[in-house]
Amino acid sequence: MIKESELILNADGSVYHLNLKPENISHLIITVGDPDRIDSITKHFDSVEFKTQKREFQTQTGTYKNKRITVVSTGIGTDNIDIVFNELDALANIDLKNREVKEEHQQLTFVRIGTSGSIQKEIPVDAFLASEKAIGFDGLLYYYQSDAFLEKEFAENLHQHLSLHPHKAKPYVVSADPTLLDHFSQDDRVFKGVTGTNVGFYAPQGRVLRAALQDPNFIDQLTTFTYKDYKITNLEMETSGIYGLSKLLGHRALSMNAIIANRETGDFSQDSLKAVEQLILYTLDKITSL
Numbered sequence: 287m288i289k290e291s292e293l294i295l296n297a298d299g300s301v302y303h304l305n306l307k308p309e310n311i312s313h314l315i316i317t318v319g320d321p322d323r324i325d326s327i328t329k330h331f332d333s334v335e336f337k338t339q340k341r342e343f344q345t346q347t348g349t350y351k352n353k354r355i356t357v358v359s360t361g362i363g364t365d366n367i368d369i370v371f372n373e374l375d376a377l378a379n380i381d382l383k384n385r386e387v388k389e390e391h392q393q394l395t396f397v398r399i400g401t402s403g404s405i406q407k408e409i410p411v412d413a414f415l416a417s418e419k420a421i422g423f424d425g426l427l428y429y430y431q432s433d434a435f436l437e438k439e440f441a442e443n444l445h446q447h448l449s450l451h452p453h454k455a456k457p458y459v460v461s462a463d464p465t466l467l468d469h470f471s472q473d474d475r476v477f478k479g480v481t482g483t484n485v486g487f488y489a490p491q492g493r494v495l496r497a498a499l500q501d502p503n504f505i506d507q508l509t510t511f512t513y514k515d516y517k518i519t520n521l522e523m524e525t526s527g528i529y530g531l532s533k534l535l536g537h538r539a540l541s542m543n544a545i546i547a548n549r550e551t552g553d554f555s556q557d558s559l560k561a562v563e564q565l566i567l568y569t570l571d572k573i574t575s576l
């Protein structure tokens with residue numbers, strides 16, 4: 287039996303941070319960082335049956351062309367992903383009444399619709415990018431025991447290539463679910479890429495406003511790194527946690543990115559909301575044939 291201090295439930299029986307009960311979610315889940323992006327998705331739904339919110343975690347469940355879909359906002363960062371993915375998994379795979387893990391495992395399908403910055407000239411602003419692999423600079427996955435799904439040779443090569451200060455976490459590498467990757471990337475508009483997940487938006491992504499960087503060559507080293515046929519293509523702040531926890535808990539996940547900045551050219555999208563709206567329409571359309 288899982289103790290009350292470990293699996294925390296609210297007075298109504300919902301999970302602690304997400305305020306959700308098992309019947310409130312579908313097995314098909316879209317995650318977004320920004321809570322305001324939820325309405326931009328569910329405005330296309332035929333109906334919305336459920337809404338809730340606590341802190342940055344908003345949820346709506348509804349139906350889009352006969353698919354029951356839950357849309358959850360995670361806020362920013364893999365620390366939030368740890369909360370959201372553990373609680374969604376608990377809703378599916380733990381009996382909340384007797385606090386025991388269910389005998390039968392239910393697999394959830396996650397699609398992230400997020401924004402990201404490209405670090406390769408040839409991936410322009412307003413492009414769509416499906417993350418074939420994620421590189422975690424965040425260290426989250428090292429707190430869990432199982433590392434069977436981590437791509438150690440890729441990570442070791444990258445670690446050797448980078449000259450990061452030793453206080454920083456060693457990068458880890460996790461892949462997308464191959465079936466989802468295939469399904470969502472079969473369109474000329476979609477680049478496939480390797481996505482770096484950073485622990486912040488400014489220095490951790492090489493941005494300097496007033497404070498200098500400890501490792502000033504970090505972004506250049508990411509841009510020039512190659513392993514087999516792979517290059518690191520874009521940076522954001524959740525995908526490694528999403529891929530890592532999904533693999534760890536037996537779920538499948540894909541991260542879809544609207545590229546709103548190009549760090550090589552210095553461009554920012556003229557209309558980033560439109561770029562996100564286009565990615566939403568593309569992703570919803572693909573979801574209907576999943």
Ligand SMILES: O=P(O)(O)O[C@H]1O[C@H](CO)[C@@H](O)[C@H]1O
Pocket residue numbers: 318319320361362363399400401402487522523524
């Ligand atoms: O657009 P979202 O989903 O929030 O994703 C990206 O944008 C945020 C930073 O502005 C980070 O969360 C990053 O991952």
Ligand SMILES: O=c1cc[nH]c(=O)[nH]1
Pocket residue numbers: 401402403404487491521522523546547
């Ligand atoms: O450059 C970018 C753009 C969006 N989100 C990020 O994390 N980085």
